[in-house]
Amino acid sequence: MGTALSASLFSISFPLNLIDSRLMRLMGLLAVCSKPRLSVKGPEYKVCPYLLKGLIVEAPDEAWSSVITYIHLAHGFAFLTAIMNWYPRYIFSWELSTTLDRTF
Numbered sequence: 001m002g003t004a005l006s007a008s009l010f011s012i013s014f015p016l017n018l019i020d021s022r023l024m025r026l027m028g029l030l031a032v033c034s035k036p037r038l039s040v041k042g043p044e045y046k047v048c049p050y051l052l053k054g055l056i057v058e059a060p061d062e063a064w065s066s067v068i069t070y071i072h073l074a075h076g077f078a079f080l081t082a083i084m085n086w087y088p089r090y091i092f093s094w095e096l097s098t099t100l101d102r103t104f
Contacts, residue, residue, distance in 0.1 A: 064084065079099070
């Protein structure tokens with residue numbers, strides 16, 4: 001249970017016990033913490049080769065990359081997209097949005 005919620009319930013003498021995790025599951029609530037085995041890949045996961053391995057980028061426009069990541073905010077998520085040119089190691093473009101739609 002969240003710290004603020006636990007403190008609030010404790011302040012009004014509401015008993016907390018192991019049943020609370022079952023009730024949270026029934027209500028569809030999740031704790032905001034790391035889940036076990038998050039970085040363990042499943043058997044169906046395909047490993048893609050790193051295509052730039054051993055490549056020496058010697059000219060502009062030879063190698064580009066893009067990344068989409070999310071930033072956890074108090075009331076949801078923001079998505080950060082960046083496009084980078086690897087020769088000057090310059091971020092060519094970036095965009096921050098609350099959705100991942102086509103106009104993004």
